[in-house]
Each structure stands twice: as C-alpha cells, then as structure tokens.
Amino acid sequence: MRAYKPKDNVQAKAYYTDRFYVSPQVPRQDAASDEVFAKDLEAISSKFTVNDSYIEVGQMVIYINASDIYGVLELMRDELTYTQLTEMSAIDWIAKDNTFEIFYQMLSMTKRKRIRIKYSIRNGQAVDSVEKLFRSADWSEREMFDMFGIEANNHPFMKRILMPYDWQGNPLLKTYPLIGDEFAAWYEVDKIYGKEAREIIGPELRDTARIDRYDSERFALLGHEVPKGTKITGNEPKTEKAYQEEGGVFLIKKYDKDESTIVDDPQR
Incomplete structure (x- = not known):
C-alpha cells in the first residue's frame, strides 16, 4: 500500500482558504511593565539565555534555547512558585522554515500569574522530557509524539496515546489530510477483515x-425517508417533513409543517 507523503508547499496551496489562517496579533507590552513578571524574568535571565520576552493577553511569553527547558522549568517550580504545568504541545511551522514551536503553559496559584515558555526545534529533532518535574507532562509529551511525531528524550513510555501503535502519519501536522489519507481509509478494514475484504x-x-441519501442502512436524509434496508432506485418522491412516528408521543403534539410559524423578531 502506498504510504502517505506530505504535499509540497501545502500552506501556500491549501485546499481550504481558512485552514492556515493567521489571526491578527494582539497588543504586546514590555515585560517590565508588570512588577511580578519583571522579577520572574530577571530570575530566569540571570541563569539562562532569554531570546525574547513580552506580555500578551495578561500573561508573559518567554523564548529560550531548547537545551535549557528542563533547567528553566525546574527553576520556575522550585524558586518562582510556578508549580503547575497546565498545557504543553507544539505548533507546526514545517512549511514555513522546517521547524516546530514547542510551548509550556505554567501557572502559579500563589501569584495568580501564567507564563508561557517557548522554543523552536528543527523538524526531526527531539525534545527533553520534563515528566520527572511535572507528571502532567507524561500524557502531553505522548500526545505531542502521537500527533506531531516529536519524541521526548528520557520519557518513561514514549508510545502513541490516541492513535493505534501501528498508525502511520501524525494527524495534527498541517500536511495531514483533514479526512485522513489512504492508510486511514483502509486501516480498520485491513485490521478487522483483512485486505482480501477491501x-x-x-x-x-x-x-x-458527507451525506448520501441513498444509504438506507446508516442514514436517511430528511425529506427522502425510507425504511431501513429499502432498495433505492433514485426515483423516490420527496416526502413531507415529519418529526414523529405514527401515533406520536404521549402529551406531545405532533409537528405539522403547515401550522408552524417562523419567528423573525429576535426580541419576541
């Protein structure tokens, strides 16, 4: 079977115009404009290289080097009271510059502040696992591996978590088809019944x-209802809309399209 291969220049030639929509940037403030964030940034930059920092939507964003991630999160947990890793994942920028952007969302309950740590890696490069610092990273790193193909070094169980272990491809890559590829189309048929049943x-x-009104086993399009299993010829007359079976439901009046009223006034 043909293995799925990413399409070239997919962002410039997207099948759907809004698939790679880039939203307008919200205003950014200097990290020094917030006293708490300024002290946190000073503590981090005193021990690690900070490539960029700013405040956006009430939280601070810090860009670091990929090799410093374990030390930075350890410092934030032990010294800056950011004791919760609420989210981590990746952003696919392969079509742009062959990189992924990795982010870690940190929360301090005592300070009531959030900091997002970011760094970039090349396509094919692994990240350092932070599972030993935050147990919440266990499944997040597995999901990142499953959905993007990014491995986490020193993770205790680096296996897929959502897709089957033998799945081909990574569904959250921007080059992955929205309805799956050839492998996805035949996976369950091959697995359950064998390729001879294709x-x-x-x-x-x-x-x-997708809606097929001639599929009487799984779907019946409103207005062309037929009993299950009916042989379809394609010449069935259109039926009137009915939302209850014959006999109706106790204490509920059967819907009649001719007696219905369309309310145009939203204030009514």
Missing part, C-alpha cells in the same frame, strides 16, 4: 460532512 466492504469514509 472490494467487498470498500474504504472507510471519514468525511463527517
């Missing part, structure tokens, strides 16, 4: 927006 069953359709 012609009998057919590929799995993962497009949730």
Whole structure:
C-alpha cells in the first residue's frame, strides 16, 4: 500500500482558504511593565539565555534555547512558585522554515500569574522530557509524539496515546489530510477483515460532512425517508417533513409543517 507523503508547499496551496489562517496579533507590552513578571524574568535571565520576552493577553511569553527547558522549568517550580504545568504541545511551522514551536503553559496559584515558555526545534529533532518535574507532562509529551511525531528524550513510555501503535502519519501536522489519507481509509478494514475484504466492504469514509441519501442502512436524509434496508432506485418522491412516528408521543403534539410559524423578531 502506498504510504502517505506530505504535499509540497501545502500552506501556500491549501485546499481550504481558512485552514492556515493567521489571526491578527494582539497588543504586546514590555515585560517590565508588570512588577511580578519583571522579577520572574530577571530570575530566569540571570541563569539562562532569554531570546525574547513580552506580555500578551495578561500573561508573559518567554523564548529560550531548547537545551535549557528542563533547567528553566525546574527553576520556575522550585524558586518562582510556578508549580503547575497546565498545557504543553507544539505548533507546526514545517512549511514555513522546517521547524516546530514547542510551548509550556505554567501557572502559579500563589501569584495568580501564567507564563508561557517557548522554543523552536528543527523538524526531526527531539525534545527533553520534563515528566520527572511535572507528571502532567507524561500524557502531553505522548500526545505531542502521537500527533506531531516529536519524541521526548528520557520519557518513561514514549508510545502513541490516541492513535493505534501501528498508525502511520501524525494527524495534527498541517500536511495531514483533514479526512485522513489512504492508510486511514483502509486501516480498520485491513485490521478487522483483512485486505482480501477491501472490494467487498470498500474504504472507510471519514468525511463527517458527507451525506448520501441513498444509504438506507446508516442514514436517511430528511425529506427522502425510507425504511431501513429499502432498495433505492433514485426515483423516490420527496416526502413531507415529519418529526414523529405514527401515533406520536404521549402529551406531545405532533409537528405539522403547515401550522408552524417562523419567528423573525429576535426580541419576541
């Protein structure tokens, strides 16, 4: 079976115009404008290289070197009271400059402040696991590996967490098709019934927006209802809309389209 290969220049030639939409930047403030953030930044920059820092939407963002991540988070936990790693993941910038941006969302309950630590890595480069500092990083690092293919060095169990272990591809890469690739279309058929059943069953359709009114086994389009299993010819007349079975439901009046009223006044 053909393995899925990323498409070239996918961001410039996206299938959907809003798929790689970049939202306008919100205003940024100098980190020194907040007394608490200024002290935190000073403590971090005294021991590690800070490449950039600013305050955005009430939280401070700090860019560091990838090799310093374990030490920075350890300092934040032990000395700056940022004791919770609430979120961590990656952003795919492969089409832009062949890199990933890794971020760690830190929370201090005593200071009531949030700091986001960021750094960039090359495509194919691993990160250092921080699972020994924060147990919440265990599943987050596995999810990052599963969805983006980014490995975390020294992680105790670096396996997929959402997709099957033998899955091919990483679903959150921007080059991954929204409805899956050829491997995804045949995965369950091959796994359960074997490849010899492909012609009998057919590929799995993962497009949730697809509607087939002639599929009387799994779906019936409103206005063309047929009993389950009915042989479809394609010439069935359109039926009137009915939202209850014959006999109705006790104490509930059966809906009649001709007696319905459309309310145009939102204040009514």
